[in-house]
Amino acid sequence: MTDEVSASVRDYIRAAGGGLIVGLPLLFTMEVWWHGFELPWWKILLLLGIGFGIVLGYSSIAGFRRERTVTELVLDSVIALGLGVVIAAVALVLLGQIDGTTSVREASGKIALESIPIAFGVSLAATQLGGEATDGDDGANPFERLLIAAGGALIFALNVAPTEEPMLLGIQAPFWLLVLVIGVSIVVTYALVFLADFGGRLRTGAGILGHPWSETLTAYAMSLLVSVVLLWSFGRFDGVGLGPIMGMIVMLTVVASVGAAVARLLVGGHSEASSD
Amino acid sequence: MTKRNVVEWAVLAVSIAAIALLVAALILTGLNENRPADLRIELRPTEARTGEHGWLVPATVRNEGDQTAEAVVIEATATVAGEDEASEIEVAFLPAGSEQEVVFAFSAEPGSEVTVRLVGFQLP
16 A cells, blocks of 8 residues: 555656656746736637647556546546646746736636646656556557657647747748748658657558658648647737748648657657567 | 555545636636726835935836736826926736836936826737
8 A cells, every 4th residue: 555655656746747847848938928818718728628638638548557447547637637737836836927916817827828738748757757668569550649749749839839939930931941841841750750760760550651651741731730729829820811821830830740750759669668 | 447545536636626726717717808908007106215316116007907908108207306207117918907016217306296197008
């Protein structure tokens, strides 16, 4: 019993650590604080909901425990988000972004937005940093790999999306440069995942999604989608023409697609580590 | 079904409470958000002091509305040694229900009463 308790405590400390690792850059990004009170309340709730959905999807692939019922899966995801909320609240108070003069609306908006990346980190830590690879895991199936790719795209792009830079880059870039950037992004992510021979190189699976090029392209499309959702979330499309919007999406997808590649490498490494 | 121990139940309870509180706060404050930004400036002449570069008078600018006001410019005017003098301050962000301390500076203690006015602000 005592061993069990101390194991749980260790699990949660690790989870909180993972939350901090992923969440810290955004805790130190002022645009996120501002979005906490600028965005309409329903959009913040919607983002919190989307964030929870992603945590749920991620936990379903791997999580705090291996054999679980649906209820346990939901409860584990609730814990991931709950830890995110608590850590975000404590961190924002320590950073002086929530104090006596902060209104409830402002504080809750800030906590809600900051808790999302922390919750991702919490569920990541529960899966990737645990050190215990699943026995007999044949690696994620293509669909799971895409979900993981989307998660990686989100975590990387989330660090950049709230800032002004993707907006500026997107507005300034001429059309031909955007086309070039798309091509380079696809080639670079292909090389990262399939040529660079990192420790966790993916084994290619069967089916259409199993082919390296088709997986690269699907992952790129997934990254585009993540960028669109993020930019819309932060109100970057409001009152902006189609040209600059395309530019912003392409530029943010540079970051998102590399995130998707790294995530697939991490998961690939997971399965290979267990096979030796 | 794996059994949860005391720690896991406690963490779960705290998590549910934290999320419920956060969502409730967002919805309750959000549903009551219908008034536009409403700025109040409160000058505190009793706390004024003379500093190295003149006379400093603190003030609090508060947003009593439900919408954020950005780039809020406020101005204080007074007559100093027979001349009209103005002190202008910009507050980058003033979220709903929040307040910001500011200090107006004049070259010397004014002979007249200090008046404050709102110059304007941006909507998010």
